Amino acid sequence: ETGVTQTPRHLVMGMTNKKSLKCEQHLGHNAMYWYKQSAKKPLELMFVYSLEERVENNSVPSRFSPECPNSSHLFLHLHTLQPEDSALYLCASSQDNNGLSRDTEAFFGQGTRLTVV
Amino acid sequence: AQSVSQHNHHVILSEAASLELGCNYSYGGTVNLFWYVQYPGQHLQLLLKYFSGDPLVKGIKGFEAEFIKSKFSFNLRKPSVQWSDTAEYFCAVTPRNSGNTPLVFGKGTRLSVIA
Numbered sequence: 001e002t003g004v005t006q007t008p009r010h011l012v013m014g015m016t017n018k019k020s021l022k023c024e025q026h027l028g029h030n031a032m033y034w035y036k037q038s039a040k041k042p043l044e045l046m047f048v049y050s051l052e053e054r055v056e057n058n059s060v061p062s063r064f065s066p067e068c069p070n071s072s073h074l075f076l077h078l079h080t081l082q083p084e085d086s087a088l089y090l091c092a093s094s095q096d097n098n099g100l101s102r103d104t105e106a107f108f109g110q111g112t113r114l115t116v117v
Numbered sequence: 118a119q120s121v122s123q124h125n126h127h128v129i130l131s132e133a134a135s136l137e138l139g140c141n142y143s144y145g146g147t148v149n150l151f152w153y154v155q156y157p158g159q160h161l162q163l164l165l166k167y168f169s170g171d172p173l174v175k176g177i178k179g180f181e182a183e184f185i186k187s188k189f190s191f192n193l194r195k196p197s198v199q200w201s202d203t204a205e206y207f208c209a210v211t212p213r214n215s216g217n218t219p220l221v222f223g224k225g226t227r228l229s230v231i232a
Binding site: 002004031033035040041042043045048056090092104105106107108109110111 | 121126149151153159160161162163166207211219220221222223224225
């Protein structure tokens with residue numbers, strides 16, 4: 001248990017469906033992240049939220065829409081996905097102190113294994 | 118932008134063999150460095166981290182890593198691996214003093230330890 005919980009653990013969806021991934025952190029952190037983990041590729045940073053504001057969007061297609069209603073919750077809304085979007089989606093949180101704190105390591109959830117059919 | 122290179126995609130070792138996984142990063146400024154491990158079916162876990170001070174860092178489960186600034190490297194080592202070390206290992210970097218500091222990861226190295 002890392003203090004970062006993701007639901008659901010597995011999701012199969014059709015290309016015309018709309019679904020959402022949920023992430024919750026119980027660590028009191030002020031920054032949350034979505035990463036995509038595909039086979040044989042580095043973990044790809046998708047979105048960064050710091051103090052509930054989106055601070056980074058790494059050219060992610062608009063069919064992925066993040067939402068951060070408060071510092072403990074992060075969502076990833078999915079619609080009209082493609083089969084190549086099948087991957088493990090990881091949520092992480094950290095305490096952002098401008099990189100000076102010794103607590104800037106990120107804690108990860110177990111991920112949501114997404115399959116688009 | 119910073120990037121991380123991990124030289125080996127898949128390493129196969131016998132139990133008790135020594136391990137060294139390479140990691141190089143590209144970034145001109147000061148960085149924080151990390152090694153994460155992902156055991157089969159589990160979440161990413163921090164093995165060790167380097168922020169400053171002694172460049173030889175000790176982590177959990179007998180792992181250590183050495184930061185060599187001149188080589189932009191942060192290689193992971195373990196003198197004697199066990200079957201339970203079978204996992205995927207990720208090197209990551211984040212620049213210091215740059216506001217929000219998300220991690221940038223390498224592609225990962227899969228380690229298979231056989232009896």
